[in-house]
Amino acid sequence: MIYRLTRRNLTVFFRDPPAVFFSLLSSLILFVLFIAFLGNLQTQALHDQLPDASNASVNAFVHSWVLASVVMIATMTTSLSALVVFVNDRVTDGFRDFLVTPATRVQMISGYLLASFVVSMILSSAVLVFSQVFLGIFDHAVLGPSKLFAAFFSMVGFCLLFASIWSFFVTFVKSNAVFMSLGTIIGTAGGFLAGAYITVGTLPTGVVTFMNLLPLNPAATLMRQSFTASTLDSLTSTEQATTIVREEYGLNLLVANTSVSAWLLWFLFVLLFAIFLFIGSRRIGRRLG
Amino acid sequence: MASIVSVSHLTKRYGDTVAVDNLSFEVERGSTFAFLGTNGAGKTTTISCVTTLKEATSGEIRVNGHLVGRDDRSIRRSIGVVFQESLLDPILTVRENLVVRASLYEIPRDEACRRIEHLASVLELDEFLGRRYGRLSGGQRRRADIVRALLHNPELLFLDEPTTGLDPDSREKVWATVTALQRQLGLTIFLTTHYMEETERADLVHVIDHGRVVAAGTPSELRSTFARDELRLVLADTRRFDRSFPAARRAGNERNLPVASTRKALNVLADFEVDIVDFEFHHGTMDDVFLNITRGTQ
Numbered sequence: 001m002i003y004r005l006t007r008r009n010l011t012v013f014f015r016d017p018p019a020v021f022f023s024l025l026s027s028l029i030l031f032v033l034f035i036a037f038l039g040n041l042q043t044q045a046l047h048d049q050l051p052d053a054s055n056a057s058v059n060a061f062v063h064s065w066v067l068a069s070v071v072m073i074a075t076m077t078t079s080l081s082a083l084v085v086f087v088n089d090r091v092t093d094g095f096r097d098f099l100v101t102p103a104t105r106v107q108m109i110s111g112y113l114l115a116s117f118v119v120s121m122i123l124s125s126a127v128l129v130f131s132q133v134f135l136g137i138f139d140h141a142v143l144g145p146s147k148l149f150a151a152f153f154s155m156v157g158f159c160l161l162f163a164s165i166w167s168f169f170v171t172f173v174k175s176n177a178v179f180m181s182l183g184t185i186i187g188t189a190g191g192f193l194a195g196a197y198i199t200v201g202t203l204p205t206g207v208v209t210f211m212n213l214l215p216l217n218p219a220a221t222l223m224r225q226s227f228t229a230s231t232l233d234s235l236t237s238t239e240q241a242t243t244i245v246r247e248e249y250g251l252n253l254l255v256a257n258t259s260v261s262a263w264l265l266w267f268l269f270v271l272l273f274a275i276f277l278f279i280g281s282r283r284i285g286r287r288l289g
Numbered sequence: 290m291a292s293i294v295s296v297s298h299l300t301k302r303y304g305d306t307v308a309v310d311n312l313s314f315e316v317e318r319g320s321t322f323a324f325l326g327t328n329g330a331g332k333t334t335t336i337s338c339v340t341t342l343k344e345a346t347s348g349e350i351r352v353n354g355h356l357v358g359r360d361d362r363s364i365r366r367s368i369g370v371v372f373q374e375s376l377l378d379p380i381l382t383v384r385e386n387l388v389v390r391a392s393l394y395e396i397p398r399d400e401a402c403r404r405i406e407h408l409a410s411v412l413e414l415d416e417f418l419g420r421r422y423g424r425l426s427g428g429q430r431r432r433a434d435i436v437r438a439l440l441h442n443p444e445l446l447f448l449d450e451p452t453t454g455l456d457p458d459s460r461e462k463v464w465a466t467v468t469a470l471q472r473q474l475g476l477t478i479f480l481t482t483h484y485m486e487e488t489e490r491a492d493l494v495h496v497i498d499h500g501r502v503v504a505a506g507t508p509s510e511l512r513s514t515f516a517r518d519e520l521r522l523v524l525a526d527t528r529r530f531d532r533s534f535p536a537a538r539r540a541g542n543e544r545n546l547p548v549a550s551t552r553k554a555l556n557v558l559a560d561f562e563v564d565i566v567d568f569e570f571h572h573g574t575m576d577d578v579f580l581n582i583t584r585g586t587q
Contacts, residue, residue, distance in 0.1 A: 004392045008378075011389070015380045097376040097437075099342055100369075101393040102362045 001103050005111025006118065009085045013119055016084075020123070023081030026187035027074040027127055030196055034066045038197065042066075046235075049244065053235050060139035061231040065249055067131035068227035069196035071151070072220045074127040075120055075158035076194075077187050080166045082119035086112045086284065087170055087179045095288045109284045113167050113277070120159035128155060131227075141231050151226040157269060158219050164273045165215075167280030171287050194220040201248030205257070212254045215272060218265055221253055225262075292351075293318040293445055293477045294339060299348035301334050301500075308334040310500035312348070316479060316493075318444075321471065323491035324481040325579060331500035332481035333373070336449050339479070340370050353444060366394065369438030373450040375430045379423025383414065383433045386422050387440060394441040401440065408436040411473075412466050428459025432466060439470070445477045446470075452484060464490065485575035494575075496582050504582045508575060515581045516573025517547040520554045523567040530561055542566070 013019060034042075042062045047053065089095055098108055128151065136142040143151060173179045191197050194216040200208050211217040228251060236242045246252050253260050255268065294316035301309040309331045316322040324332045337343040339350055341361040350357035353367045377386040384405060391401035409415045412432045417425060422433060431451060438446060448467065452460040468490065471478055480491065488494045489508050496504040496511070504511060522544045524530055530537070530544060538545040548554045554570050 001393065001395075004389070008389045011385070012378050012380055092374065092376060094376045094378075096342055096370075096372060097390070098393065100340055100365055101390070102365050102395070103393050104362075 001107045002110045002114065005098070005103060005107060006114040009082075009111055009115030010118060012085050012088075013082050013115065019081060019084055022183065023078045023119070024074060024123060024127070026077045026191055027070045029187075030066070030073060030191055031070050033197070034062075039063070039066065042199070046245075049248075050236060050241060056139070057231065057234040060135070060141040061228060061235045061245075063139050064135055064141055064227040064231045065224055066196070067135065068151075068224040069191070069194055069220050071124060071128050071131055071155060071227075072158060072194060072216075072223045073187075073190055073196060074124045075155055075219075076162045076190050076216070077183070078123040079116045079120035079159055079162040080170075080183060080186055082116040082163075083112065083166055083170045084176075084179060085115065087173050087176060090174070090287055091176060099288065105285050105288050108288060109281050112284060113163055113281070116163040116166065117159050120163060121156065124155050124159060125152075128152065139231075143227065144230065147226045147229050151223060154219070154222050154226060157266065158223075161215065161219070161269050161273045161276075164276040164280055167284060168276045171280065171283035190216055193217060195250045196220060199248050200250035208254075209257045213256050215269065217250065218253060218255060218260075219269070221250055222262065222265065224249070224251055225253075291318050292316060293353055294322075294479065295349075295351040296335075296339065297349045299335065299338060299350060300346045301331075301338055301343065302346045308500050309338070309345075312497075312500065312502060314495055314502065314505070316445075316477060318477055319475055320492040321478040321480060321490060323488040323494045324479075324497055325483070325485065325488050325494055325575070326481075326497035327483055327583065330497045332497055333449055334500075335497070336370075336447055336479070336481055340368060340447055341365060366441065367443055368445045368447060369441070369443035370447045371431070371434045371438045371449065371451050373453055375422070375434060377422045377430075377433060377437060379421065381422060382419050383409075383422050383425070383436075384418040386433070387418075387437055390437050391440045396441060404440055404442075405436065408439055411470065412436055426459070427455050428462055431455060431459065431463050435463070435466065435470075439474075442474075443476070445479060448478060448480045448482075450482055451480070452482070452487065460484075485579050488575050496579060498583050504578070511578045512573045512575065514578075516575075516577035517549070518551065518554065518570065518572050520546045520548050520557060521569040521571075522546065522557075522561070522565055524561070524564045525566050526564050530564060533560075 039062055043058050046058050046062060132142050173182060193211050193214055195211060200211065200217070232242065232245060236245060253262060253265055255265065292315040297313050299309055299312040300307065312335060324335065326332045334343065338345045339352060339357065341357055341364055344358065352364045355363045357364060387405045388398065388401055391404070409418055412435060414429065414432050414436060417429055422430065425433060452463055455463065467478065470476060480487070482488060491508060494506065494508055494511055495502050504515065506514065524542050524544060527542055527544065534546055546557065548557065558565065558568060
């Protein structure tokens, strides 16, 4: 039953091409901005800091750095967009048509959450593949198997995490207009809060601490670590330069201003996932009537 | 005949508001049962409780022998619901919508397709199966909703104000379809409506007001109790008539006289034939029944 409900939610979502396009818009805007001019600014700034680094290694690092954020942001925005099916059903009170079938409320809730996760997985995987094609063609910097697996593992984790987080927040949305506004705000603010548009090294400490209290920048950092592991090695040969680049480009794992291990961060993400899954499911259940 | 729905002392409260107040009724298998009432009378709330959508505050509901609140999944397999609003996915085709809904009743895909084709043909929806639900007219959508409600061969079909917002032609088509289906499939129909004339098709009508049943009976019983036939006359000279019927309503040379029967009306027409310029006789309708009952309860 959960499979059938999930399939219905997926069919309804993918049958609406504008919804699919807009779910990836934030990632697309970030990518286009970097190709258009932000990337050049970053490359120039990095060149100034590391005059001995080659053009190719600087470009490869900046591209892998920004594409990591593009993939992470995709997991965030697509999982939210997929919940438009839930919002539409709420607006039209379409739940009733399922509640008079043998489907249970728990199965319906699972259907919405799983659909959000699957949509996010499909679209984010496409973005991940695109990132590798781009890095392969322009920088010859495709991720090695272990780093690609780490990036994919992170992507799966973020898709689950954000699907559970949004499942809670969308229960407060009562109209399509509000949902679209939420999507726009999340898409725009998310990019900044993930440290994707501006490197965290250029931001005031208080702002960075705030960013690291939210899951976005720590998640982006995990993804950046996988994406930039080899390009960072090619970029710098000294420990001191590596440290500076890591701080400047947000490659150190922090919660607030405390340094944490990847394991601890994943543990916190799992905790966050469980909490939001619980309260989100409960609230969706109540909205069903 | 055995009851397929049995409602006993049903009460539904929303905070301090009592939407349904100690309601009891039975619906006989194979019959058409109608709930008549204004918007907000408690019809949809009652239907929501009976169809397991809403939990009753108190009381007991049995559908097809199953207890609501305990055997909900069994109940849902034996009922079909046509909601007041169109609830299928507008972005999917009618066929896709129906296949999805059939899958929720665990009907194998081949069997579902056969049923969809059959029902679509009965409801003259064949040519619209490949069209997006959102692009159908109101009447076509309603017929698609009926197909959806009948996919799993329910014994009991709930129609919650099924013709609201439809043009007269579409309303007639919907009713012709429902009546034919009831004959073919032996369905029990539970109807809620605020269109009085639609209750004429029912075997039993309950008039509901402020969450309570204020009258119940067959349409003819209700008409004979709560509505009277009326004779409208236009007279050349009104003096003799006014002396005989001083209580008749007057408007210029027009007189409206309630009459007990058709025979009585014929007698009046014969007595005043020389004075009559024009006349009209009409039977008491369910509109009169409803207005008389609800005005009486206010």
